Amino acid sequence: MRTLGWLYMAAIFVFIFLPVVVLVLFSFQDSRLPVPPFDGPTLKWYAQVLADRGMMEALRNSLVVAVVSSAVALLLGFFAAQGLARVRLPGSALMRGLLIAPMTVSYLIIALGLLTVFNNLGFRPSLWATGIGHVVISLPLCFAILFAAMGDHQKNAERAARDLGASDLQVLFLVTAPMLKPALLAAFFLSVTFSWDEFIIAFLLTRFDVTLPVEIWSMLRSGLSPATNAIGSLVFLVSIVILILLELTVFRKSKT
Amino acid sequence: MTANVSLQALSHNFGEFQALDDINLEFAAGEFVVLLGPSGCGKSTLLFILGGFLTPTEGQVWIGGQDMSRVAAKDRPTTTMFQDYALFPHMTLRDNVGFGLRMRGQGKAKRNAKADEMLDLVGLLDKAGRKPHELSGGQRQRVALARALAVEPEVLLLDEPLGALDLKLRRQMQEELKIIQRKVGTTFVHVTHDQEEAMAIADRIAVMNAGKVEHAGSPEEVYLRPKTLFSANFMGDLNILPEAQVGRAAGAGMVYAARPENIGLAGEISLGDARLTEASFFGTYHRCHFQSVEQGGQTYIAHLPIGALPQQGEALPLFASSPMTLKADV
Amino acid sequence: MTMEQQERRRSFSFAVPALIWTCAFFVVPFLVMLVLSLAHLEGRQIVQDYDLGNYVKIFTEPSLFKGIMVSLEITITVTILSVLLAWPLAWIIATQVPERYQRLAIMLAVLPFWTSYVVRSYAWALVLGQNGVLMQGLIAIGILDEPVQIMATRAATVIGFVHFFVMLLTLTIYSNLIQLSPNYARAAADLGASGWNTFRLVILPLTLPGIMTGAFLTFVLCIGDYITPQILGGNNELSMPQLIMLQLGRRGDFPMASALSVVLMVIVTLAYAASARWLKMERV
CATH class of the missing domain: 3.40.50.300 (P-loop containing nucleotide triphosphate hydrolases)
Structure with missing residues (x-):
């Protein structure tokens, strides 16, 4: 039974890692097609991708959109969670539902809705439009994480601070935010990854200043190439490094 | 079953x-x-x-x-x-x-x-x-x-x-x-x-x-x-009695002890004079802390019957009865 | 005004910006789409004659109706397969792996999450292609004589989806499992239950919240995804998101795209209603 379990786990792990391994391995392929037999290694595709100005610009666009939209979503979500967690308002369940609703809707529909409205208003597709869309998808995430993290423990500390003469904003930034630091960081970085990786909203709402997933998408249309493997591997590498740093700093501390 | x-x-x-x-x-x-x-x-x-x-x-x-x-x-x-x-x-x-x-x-x-x-x-x-x-x-x-x-x-x-x-x-x-x-x-x-x-x-x-x-x-x-x-300690309050007061050696690795209800103003073993430092009322008895007059570090807890409470700070002779002989912790 | 009312007013004012944002960029666009779905495209012009024509067309024209069926079939297959594959993995990690390695095992199990979504589908295209790693490998060890067509079929779409959602479900089921007191299994065994009965009557029902939360997310994300079917499934049969993109791209038919989106929303809402009693969305 025990061996069977380990075998099963090994099989699933092979399945889970197969595409990643293939992706990374053939980014070092020497010839022009990323399929067996492997004839590398070479770093020339990485050099090519890093020298590609369109790609680097897309990378920069993606980073800006991810950071800015996540910061806005975090701020909005934090205030909303604070407002709705502190006092039971009439209709607060409805407001919670409304704030969380975009989580259950396909990004394609959110993108299409925004595109329709922006078209009617004459607001051109741009990085700004994409950023607005990304706040719509990150806000429920931030709100849900922060709302769940606000407990009675929090409320009593806030009451104590107000009792000692702190204003609302002082309470928020001197007591609540530091107490919620792990949740705030988790919400922020999760939003960054969602926005960073989001394709369909960026695809429909940008025209020239595209983000990285859209740039990669247009690369795919010209067929298989080790250059695509290279940029995919780079994105993966960066994500893993950030993940490990987070794990070693923020979440290690918050556990103890 | x-x-x-x-x-x-x-x-x-x-x-x-x-x-x-x-x-x-x-x-x-x-x-x-x-x-x-x-x-x-x-x-x-x-x-x-x-x-x-x-x-x-x-x-x-x-x-x-x-x-x-x-x-x-x-x-x-x-x-x-x-x-x-x-x-x-x-x-x-x-x-x-x-x-x-x-x-x-x-x-x-x-x-x-x-x-x-x-x-x-x-x-x-x-x-x-x-x-x-x-x-x-x-x-x-x-x-x-x-x-x-x-x-x-x-x-x-x-x-x-x-x-x-x-x-x-x-x-x-x-x-x-x-x-x-x-x-x-x-x-x-x-x-x-x-x-x-x-x-x-x-x-x-x-x-x-x-x-x-x-x-x-x-x-x-x-x-x-x-x-x-x-086990004596775990089951309730306990007073360790100095061997000198009991008058005989307890034996290697052994100690004498008595429960608070066996400490009082009369008994077979004299503990010398002790001063009442603190007392609280427990409904059926007074729980009293005593400090030995001769050996300042020695304290006792006694349960005294209702109505037998001395004045705070008063020194009076204290006695123990039916002492237990216990194996000391290793 | 009483103290409580003041407190409420102040509290509510904190939630206002987020509510405005959600209304302006989520609720309003959806309402606009809802209205637009009742209009028509004639030539290149949108005609504002409101009727249910688009919806009638969706359910009568085979090429459109088939999209709904294709999407439902793929999504249901993917959801069931993913649950079946993920539950044992989550269980093995929660019970067989030593406690201090569990976090590592879970992080490994979801590591490919951190590749870009577009790239992940592309990587599966590399694996499943005619001269890809899988076919060449199977031919090399003598299982196949010549490559089998998987790419650009529904099988490829399902494989790509299952890969992603096994990771997701492993997470939700694992976090459900480790919250269960080990005494549940002990109590069942103590009262004479066999391993199978303990699983069937106690552990499985207790993991239903984790399963249903993960399955609902799988359903929502899977049925609304454009990338995976587009890259892996090809254009032989089109899913709903592919149809929506087709209306937009080729013909600029916003009314029909909106109508298809509304239908998609209705399907998701029905799925939510069916699984709502097990979901704890706020705690995801």
Whole structure:
């Protein structure tokens, strides 16, 4: 039974890692097609991708959109969670539902809705439009994480601070935010990854200043190439490094 | 259904840590046994070994004259009432209580009848169709008891079942447990760290410390004639008596001690003059702290009868009676 | 005004910006789409004659109706397969792997999450292609004589989806499993349950919240995804998102795209209603 379990786990792990391994391995392929037999290694595709100005610009666009939209979503979500967690308002369940609703809707529909409205208003597709869309998808995430993290423990500390003469904003930034630091960081970085990786909203709402997933998408249309493997591997590498740093700093501390 | 239990040379290690060290205990059939000790003393480990959730590193468990050391939990004539009750939240009380009978292949009508009978025993028959989350803590505890008893075990194991209840409810449940145990006659092995609880319900108490049994006996024996300083201390307040005052040596590794109710203004052993430093009223006695006049570091706790309270700061001769001779801690 | 009312007013004012944002960029666009779905495209012009024509067309024209069926079939297959594959993995990690390695095991199990979504589908295209790693490998060890067509079929779409959602479900089921007291399994065994009965009657029902939360997310994300079917499934059969993109791209038919989106929303809402009693969305 025990061996069977380990075998099963090994099989699933092979399945889970197969595409990643293939992706990374053939980014070092020497010839022009990323399929067996492997004839590398070479770093020339990485050099090519890093020298590609369109790609680097897309990378920069993606980073800006991810950071800015996540910061806005975090701020909005934090205030909303604070407002709705502190006092039971009439209709607060409805407001919670409304704030969380975009989580259950396909990004394609959110993108299409925004595109329709922006078209009617004459607001051109741009990085700004994409950023607005990304706040719509990150806000429920931030709100849900922060709302769940606000407990009675929090409320009593806030009451104590107000009792000692702190204003609302002082309470928020001197007591609540530091107490919620792990949740705030988790919400922020999760939003960054969602926005960073989001394709369909960026695809429909940008025209020239595209983000990285859209740039990669247009690369795919010209067929298989080790250059695509290279940029995919780079994105993966960066994500893993950030993940490990987070794990070693923020979440290690918050556990103890 | 009831059976005697015999633990022979039982030891258990978790890696390097020795949780149980050479335990030898005999419980008679139908006894209400309490394993008493501070957290980490090995009492829950011992209970889990009895229940079949852990295999002992060494030694044997005999239940009803059969070696059960290597028998799985589901095949043992024991059931356990868990600390968190482990009631199945998706089942009604009736289905919870009838679960064991269902596993034994009993038909629905028969097991529901038995489940209702058990729920009636614990006073919850009117809630048989409810789910566990609709109950209070005390009620859940009763359902767990009913579920464990429904399969008519020979030995029932209770892992700190009253720990989560408030004090008043706990005292009430202690009495109920005792009444139910008398009614069903099953051997109960009950784990707790609360010595008052142990005194209130046990026929026999086994005081445990650091993986060993310090003393096993009736509540009276364990309280009045403890064998070791540890178990005497654990069972209640204790005064260490200087050998010089008692007038003879206690022996190597032994000390003299007396309970607060055996310290007073008269008695066979003179403790010299002592000054009252603090007193509080406990309804049936005054609990008094005394400091010896001659040896300043020596203090005593005495329970003085109502009306016999000296003035605060007053020095007067103090006496001890029926001292105990105890094995000191190593 | 009482103290409580003041407190409420102040509290509510904190939530206002987020509520405005959600209304302006989520609720309003959806309402606009809802209205637009009742209009028509004639030539290149949107005609504002409101009727249910688009919806009638969706359910009568085979090429459109088939999209709904294709999407539902793929999504249901993917959801079931993912649950079946993920549950044992989550269980093995929660019960067989030593506690201090569990976090590592879970992090490994979801590591490919951190590749870009587009790239992940592309990587599966590399694996599953005619001269890809899988076919060449199977031919090399003699299982196949010649490559089998998987790419650009529904099988490829399903494989790509299952890969992603096994990771997601492993997470939700694992976090459900480790919250369960080990005493549940002990109590069941103690009362005489066999391993199978303990699983069937106690552990499985207790993991239903984790399963249903993960399955609902799988359903929502899967049925609304454009990338995976587009890259892996090709254009032989089109899913709903592919149809929506087709209306937009080729013909600029916003009304029909909106109508298809509304239908998609209705399907998701029905799925939510079916699984709502097990979901704890706020705790995801």
